[in-house]
Amino acid sequence: MAERETTVGPEEGIHGRPAARFVKAAKGFSSQVVIVKGDREVNAKSVLKITGLARKGDKVTIRAEGEDAEQAVETLAELIAADEH
């Protein structure tokens, strides 16, 4: 299992295009991936679940379990921290 804490970057929080981009990236990993915020834990491959989960500046944790867990956590944490331009 791998996990990493990060801070939400996009101005409007997680939804819309950044959310779609994130989910697309998450689906590229075979590992099971979840985003944890506070006591909520949701499937990182579900755009419906991650939408509205967190706002800009919120701390979230990406956690993955599976063969490519390390890589998934690293890539997805960066992505969620990235600001939209």
Added chain:
Amino acid sequence: MKLTGIGASEGVAVGPAFVPATGRPEPERDRITEDEVERELQRFREAVETVAGNLSGTADRLRTSGSEEEAGIFEFHVEMAEDPELASAVEERVGNLESPEAAVLAVGEEFAAEYAAMDDEYMAARADDVRDVTGQISAQLMGRGISAFEALRTPSVVLSQSLAPSDTARIQKGMALGFVTAEGSKTSHVSIMARSMGIPAVVGVGPELERVLGAQTVAVDGGEGYVIADPNADTVAEFERMSGALAEERVALDEYRHVEASTREGRRIEVAANLGSASEADDALKWGAEGVGLFRTEFLFMERDDLPSEDEQYEAYSAVARAFGKKPVIIRTLDVGGDKDLPGVEQGTEENPFLGWRGIRMSLDTPELFEPQLRAILRAAVHGNLKVMFPMVADIGELEAAKAILQECRRELESEGMAVGEVETGVMIETPAAAVCAGELAEQSAFFSIGTNDLVQYTLAADRGNERLRRLQSADHPAVLALIRRTCEAASAAGIQVGVCGEAAGEPEMIPRLVELGVTELSMPAPQIPRAKMVISEL
């Protein structure tokens, strides 16, 4: 009868009313039998595939035609349609003998209710998205697409409770004169779509919309945000006149794209573009940019986990230098602070990132950040007319230090046998301190560029993101104007150029003030260039 709402997309229109017969599809059956389960699950998966395929096709089409933002909406919808949690929730309900067309609506409604409950404008729009997508899957399962929009064959004003992106995308080109919706805000998808299509829209009219659904003719003013149902002949004539005038203005503005703007007295004002990346260069030239007054370099540093190499930066700066040839391109060195993470740079947590370690302050303290950037600019300068500008300068010491590092970089490159170009150095005037010390700074600068957005924020001590402080967010304030005047006078005394690259530079009502104060260059988002040139030409 007149209704008011939110003016979401500028322009006026008058024409026949069109009320599409839409709304949520009604499931044909609620329940299925045990032996139908497998077949219904299969049908559900096929419907998802079809709907996702259609949405993805629309996204591709929009992207090809250059509507990047709208394409993003449909990509989001594709992900919603293919969502694994949506699928598993629907499958569970179908397993419990609910029909898939009813199940997908019910699950969509659960998500929509959750978003709507967040009491946030953006999330309310996301609730509409999920209803839209699940509605499409349900309609697909029942063998009907929503075709009212496709069927529209007379140019009309569309009146509806709400409009989903899939609705607006289905309307044939030229058939929608205007949009009026009961729901929605400026950030709703219908508003974004309307603005990109150049169609006037009034949203958020409220339940009052019901009262005008029976109208024959509707007049819409998307700038002022009102709608008139069955207007009298005078109003119709007035709207037709305004609509014609706006169309003429668009044509007239086109003629200004490639003029070199001067005032009637013959004062030449350069009109340049603000760019966020090298890929925007061609578009900016088409709009008539005479140079780049602000090339932001932040894009090179974001969305990655290491710092960009000197070579990578060299490529980006060379691309913009080549695109503009002899025209000047002002590259601003990195301007980030604690509000944005920077890979490999420990910024710490700051209570006031906008008053913190940012811009030139960070660059001077972080040679591994600053030096590769300056080296890349010096090397790229052989391909065009590059200038370098330092952000957030508050005193002469910072400018001297930055120039010394630039000199050192030049010497190093030369001793390494690299080709380097001439690069003028200038200061971004965005702290009140820089404006007050403009005389001293001018002696050591080749140009100034006034960043009015930050100058306003710092001078008036008003956070520019705070909606309650709108009154204090304009450059049209005596204190700000006095600082701009002081900066212009210092520039003029030293014989150097002075530009403005904040929002004020593109505002038609501010341009005359700025020109009068002595500004010699205005830099703005490229689409605003033709209008700015027209305003200058009429001074």
